[in-house]
Amino acid sequence: MELSSNVTATWKICTICSLIGCLMLVFLLRENDQNVRLLEVESTVLEIGPIYRSKTEAMSISVKPSEPPQPIASVVAELIPWSKNVTSNAIEKPKEVYRIEKSNVTYVKNIGTRALMKREKKCNMFDGRWVYKPDQNPSYDVMNCPFLEEKMSCQRNGRPDFEYEKWVWKPRGCNIPLLNGTDMVERFRNKRVILVGDSLNRNMWESLACILYSSIPNASSKAEVHSQKKVLKTFLKVKDEYNFTVEFFWSPFLVELNKNHESGKNVLVLDKLSPNSELWPRADIMVFNSGHWWAQIGKKKAWELFEYRGKLVKDMPLHIAYKRAMKTWARWVENTIDQTKTTVFFRSVSAEHKAPQYNQWCYTKTQPIMDESYKSLFPKSLIRVTKSVIKEMSSKSQVKYLDITKLSQYRIDAHPSIYRYKDWQIRAQKNMYNLTRTADCGHWCLPGVPDTWNRLLYASLIFDDSGDISSS
Numbered sequence: 205m206e207l208s209s210n211v212t213a214t215w216k217i218c219t220i221c222s223l224i225g226c227l228m229l230v231f232l233l234r235e236n237d238q239n240v241r242l243l244e245v246e247s248t249v250l251e252i253g254p255i256y257r258s259k260t261e262a263m264s265i266s267v268k269p270s271e272p273p274q275p276i277a278s279v280v281a282e283l284i285p286w287s288k289n290v291t292s293n294a295i296e297k298p299k300e301v302y303r304i305e306k307s308n309v310t311y312v313k314n315i316g317t318r319a320l321m322k323r324e325k326k327c328n329m330f331d332g333r334w335v336y337k338p339d340q341n342p343s344y345d346v347m348n349c350p351f352l353e354e355k356m357s358c359q360r361n362g363r364p365d366f367e368y369e370k371w372v373w374k375p376r377g378c379n380i381p382l383l384n385g386t387d388m389v390e391r392f393r394n395k396r397v398i399l400v401g402d403s404l405n406r407n408m409w410e411s412l413a414c415i416l417y418s419s420i421p422n423a424s425s426k427a428e429v430h431s432q433k434k435v436l437k438t439f440l441k442v443k444d445e446y447n448f449t450v451e452f453f454w455s456p457f458l459v460e461l462n463k464n465h466e467s468g469k470n471v472l473v474l475d476k477l478s479p480n481s482e483l484w485p486r487a488d489i490m491v492f493n494s495g496h497w498w499a500q501i502g503k504k505k506a507w508e509l510f511e512y513r514g515k516l517v518k519d520m521p522l523h524i525a526y527k528r529a530m531k532t533w534a535r536w537v538e539n540t541i542d543q544t545k546t547t548v549f550f551r552s553v554s555a556e557h558k559a560p561q562y563n564q565w566c567y568t569k570t571q572p573i574m575d576e577s578y579k580s581l582f583p584k585s586l587i588r589v590t591k592s593v594i595k596e597m598s599s600k601s602q603v604k605y606l607d608i609t610k611l612s613q614y615r616i617d618a619h620p621s622i623y624r625y626k627d628w629q630i631r632a633q634k635n636m637y638n639l640t641r642t643a644d645c646g647h648w649c650l651p652g653v654p655d656t657w658n659r660l661l662y663a664s665l666i667f668d669d670s671g672d673i674s675s676s
Contacts, residue, residue, distance in 0.1 A: 329663060330607040332375035334572050334614055340370045342651030343385055344418035349650075351413045351429055351440065353406075355624045358649035363623040365570050368649060371618075373611055373656045381666065383659040385419030391665060392416070392448040398484060401493035402456035404554045406438075407647055408491070409452040411654035412661075413440045416450065435480045451487075453480050456497035459529040461506055467516065472507035474528040477536055485540055488547070491606070491661065492533070495553040495586055496646070498526050523585035530593040538600050549661065550594055551606040553582055554653075555613040557645045566619040566645035578613040604664055608657050618652045620644040 346352065346359050354361065372382075399409045417423045420442060431438045436454035455478040465471040484490070497506060499522075510517045510525055537548060555578065557566040562579045587609070594603050622628045624644040631642045648654050 327375070327377040329375040329378045329380055329660065330611065332373060332378070332611070334371040334611075335374045337370055337372050340372055342369050343383055343655055344414040344651060346414075346651060349414035349417060351410050351417070352650055353410065354626060355620055355644060355647055356407060356410055356650045358620050358623040358652075361620075361623040361626050361628060363620075363649065367570060368615075368618040369651050371572060371615075373659070380659070380663040383415065383655070383662045385415045388662055389416055389419050389442075389446060392442075392450070392489075393446050395448045395488040396486065397448065397450045397489040397491075398453060398487045399451070399491045399493075400453045400455050400458070400484060401491075401551070402454075402496050403647065404496060405491065405493045405551065406452050406454070407554075407650070408493075408551070408654045408657050409438070409450065411650055411652075412658050413450055414650065415655065415658060416440070416442070420446065435483060437480060437483065453478075453484065455480060456494065456506075457529060458492065458494045458533045462511075465509075465511075467509065469508040470506060471509045471511050471516065472525070472529075474510055474512045474525055475532050477532060481536065488545065489549075489665070490541070490546060491549045491551055493551040493553075494530075494533075495526075495582070495590065498522065498586060499583055522583065523589055526586050527589045527593065530589060534593050534597050537603060538597065541601070543601050547665070548601070548603045549606050549664070550590070550603055551657065552590065552609045553587065554646075554648075555580065555609060555615075556582070557616040557619060564616065565643070566616050566621050567643040568621070569616045571617050572614045573616050574614070580613070606657065606660060606664065608660065611656065612653055615648075615653050616645075618648055620647055620649055623649070 346357060352360075359366075397412075399405045399412075413429070417427055417440070420426055423442075426442055426444050426446065428441045428443070429438070430441065437451060439449050439451035441449045457472060458478060460473040460476045460478050462471045462473055500506065508518075510520050512520075512525075512528060541548060557564045557569070559565065559579065559581055564573075564579065591605070594605050597603050621643045622632055624642070624647070625631055628642065
């Protein structure tokens with residue numbers, strides 16, 4: 205009986221211990237499962253990063269420039285409440301975030317900071333469409349800008365419509381910021397900016413000067429405009445705390461046009477830069493262009509002979525001459541410019557609308573071309589030369605290509621036309637049977653299309669990205 209009692213007691217103890225052990229095992233398993241789930245959540249958060257509000261938005265969210273973007277830290281806090289405890293080193297907290305895309309990679313960037321995230325997609329900010337926005341106002345008041353030439357001042361000269369100022373460039377698949385003049389002034393502080401080229405780059409310079417001038421408090425007491433005809437230079441100098449200059453150098457070929465050649469002819473020297481090129485270095489930002497003067501024919505053609513390697517040549521295929529000149533400029537950039545200190549841009553050719561035979565004459569036009577019907581009369585061979593030379597330079601230097609050609613092709617409505625002159629009515633009466641002599645369908649009214657060129661320049665400076673150069 206005593207043995208049976210001991211066995212029974214032992215069995216009871218074992219049963220109780222087994223139950224306690226099972227309960228403890230179940231408890232530990234539940235705790236372990238919760239830890240596993242928590243680790244999964246932490247892993248997911250680290251993987252998707254601090255950009256998205258939800259998984260469905262993870263690959264589609266974009267920030268419109270017109271809407272103030274939400275700081276990244278608050279987005280993370282909204283998605284994962286405990287993320288408020290994440291250290292500042294783990295999450296960057298920029299003031300503004302925009303997206304711009306190049307090739308097959310998307311960069312989401314904070315203005316003034318490095319990339320935050322990449323994803324696969326193809327996008328080019330120079331490919332898109334014009335969107336009409338009736339409430340859109342220009343970046344400056346033309347009546348308060350002292351830099352505009354008469355031929356760009358369409359409103360001063362009596363153009364009655366303003367609709368051409370209401371169109372905004374919308375890249376296809378990209379969101380880029382609107383041009384912030386105040387921010388641009390800050391970016392130019394203590395810097396030197398130069399634009400070199402023909403009257404279309406002067407058109408761009410005047411736009412940029414007006415944008416900056418209108419963004420500086422008490423600008424009339426701080427900004428000066430000077431012209432130095434001897435070196436074909438015009439510049440805006442901003443004094444006091446900003447201390448920057450924005451300069452324009454007249455050089456439509458980039459190489460020298462010698463009008464005092466010993467031959468008595470106007471000679472285009474293909475292997476020698478313009479004389480004012482001695483003043484180009486030591487700039488922080490450079491914007492070059494060329495092309496329009498190369499395509500002139502008849503009495504408008506500026507040269508009579510080419511000179512190359514010391515020999516005069518009368519007949520040379522235009523694209524060969526242009527390529528030799530562009531190579532001369534490219535070697536100068538590669539051998540002279542410190543690309544760690546200077547950002548170099550080359551702006552593509554601007555579209556003209558001078559072809560009545562294709563219904564592409566800017567006279568009386570008040571609406572953009574809304575389809576792809578534009579027929580370019582500019583030699584495609586010169587465009588191919590420009591792209592190939594810049595592409596070849598990419599291995600040695602980082603010249604950025606501002607490809608504004610396509611976006612300007614749509615804007616048949618935005619040229620000065622007959623409003624190039626204050627006395628346009630008198631000129632129109634004298635040439636009423638040949639208004640092509642009066643209508644300017646090459647330059648652009650200001651405010652107008654060149655403001656968009658400067659917006660893309662601004663975006664390129666922010667994102668350090670200037671779009672794709674295709675081989676076509």
